[in-house]
Amino acid sequence: MECIQDKTELGDISTEKKSHTCSECEKSFSCQSRLSQHEKIHTGEKPHQCSECLKRFTHKHQLTQHVRTHTGEKPHRCSECHKGFRCKSSLTQHERIHTGEKPFHCSECLRSFNCKTLLSQHERTHTGEKPYQCSECLNCYQCKSDLTRHERTHTGQKPHKCSECQKTFSRKTILTRHELTHSGQKSHQCSECPKNFSRKYLLTQHERTHTGEKPYHCSECQKRYCLKSGLKFHERTHTGEKSYKCSECHKNFTDRASLTHHEQTHTGQKPYQCLECQKSFSYKLRLTLHERTHSGEKPHQCSECQKTFSLKSQVKSKPLYSIN
Numbered sequence: 121m122e123c124i125q126d127k128t129e130l131g132d133i134s135t136e137k138k139s140h141t142c143s144e145c146e147k148s149f150s151c152q153s154r155l156s157q158h159e160k161i162h163t164g165e166k167p168h169q170c171s172e173c174l175k176r177f178t179h180k181h182q183l184t185q186h187v188r189t190h191t192g193e194k195p196h197r198c199s200e201c202h203k204g205f206r207c208k209s210s211l212t213q214h215e216r217i218h219t220g221e222k223p224f225h226c227s228e229c230l231r232s233f234n235c236k237t238l239l240s241q242h243e244r245t246h247t248g249e250k251p252y253q254c255s256e257c258l259n260c261y262q263c264k265s266d267l268t269r270h271e272r273t274h275t276g277q278k279p280h281k282c283s284e285c286q287k288t289f290s291r292k293t294i295l296t297r298h299e300l301t302h303s304g305q306k307s308h309q310c311s312e313c314p315k316n317f318s319r320k321y322l323l324t325q326h327e328r329t330h331t332g333e334k335p336y337h338c339s340e341c342q343k344r345y346c347l348k349s350g351l352k353f354h355e356r357t358h359t360g361e362k363s364y365k366c367s368e369c370h371k372n373f374t375d376r377a378s379l380t381h382h383e384q385t386h387t388g389q390k391p392y393q394c395l396e397c398q399k400s401f402s403y404k405l406r407l408t409l410h411e412r413t414h415s416g417e418k419p420h421q422c423s424e425c426q427k428t429f430s431l432k433s434q435v436k437s438k439p440l441y442s443i444n
Contacts, residue, residue: 189206198215241262273363284299
């Protein structure tokens with residue numbers, strides 16, 4: 121989470137008289153210097169520039185914090201677990217994990233949070249406010265981090281790199297999941313079948329294949345899904361949203377996977393190769409189906425006659441009777 125220097129974020133709410141008022145938005149400050157810093161938000165002035173990447177900032181302390189993303193410096197350390205942070209406000213917020221302190225309360229539902237940013241994001245679930253808009257496709261989001269992740273679908277930016285294989289990812293959570301493929305750690309085991317998983321949420325998703333649970337439902341047509349990602353993908357069939365654009369031909373797609381598959385029609389790339397005969401395929405699914413021609417696997421069974429098939433479509437298209 122981004123470092124926030126506003127003292128109210130840290131729970132240190134000043135009782136000083138605020139006699140200096142911004143003529144633009146009427147926000148008040150206790151001294152002229154803080155008002156002057158604030159006014160730069162309205163003017164768009166960013167006088168402080170990073171010498172490493174040339175990014176500009178409104179305030180000097182923002183530049184100082186940013187420079188640490190290049191140097192890796194984390195001078196603020198937690199006395200409880202020794203984790204380091206780039207700025208004091210992030211350390212203060214982290215320390216509340218140990219103390220359990222949640223000083224910011226929602227007036228609507230009384231839910232509590234350990235920082236003001238999380239409270240502000242939560243309050244938008246009540247108001248429906250989405251103040252962050254994408255300049256490319258005009259989609260709106262409730263929090264800045266969601267907008268930042270979305271914008272990467274347009275730019276293709278992948279700032280998170282795996283130190284093991286140098287592969288890059290658009291989100292830190294995806295990188296974390298990927299890193300487990302190197303360690304091989306799979307500590308979460310299904311009680312129903314022998315399958316193991318590297319993450320608890322993957323086990324939870326898998327268990328639904330046994331229980332048939334589908335907790336996510338579409339508010340538009342009531343169709344249900346076992347995965348939240350499946351619901352989000354489906355909802356786009358109602359909204360028509362296609363925020364993933366091909367940089368080559370500018371065609372739009374509803375999800376990242378469809379865009380990736382499409383881009384291979386331009387590059388001719390076939391990254392999925394059969395270990396048995398070295399034949400290559402554009403899609404993982406096509407490789408999986410092909411591999412069954414070697415293994416003889418037929419995982420789809422007809423409930424009527426118990427005959428098995430390699431493709432699910434073959435079960436559905438099986439004739440009800442045959443003519444001799």
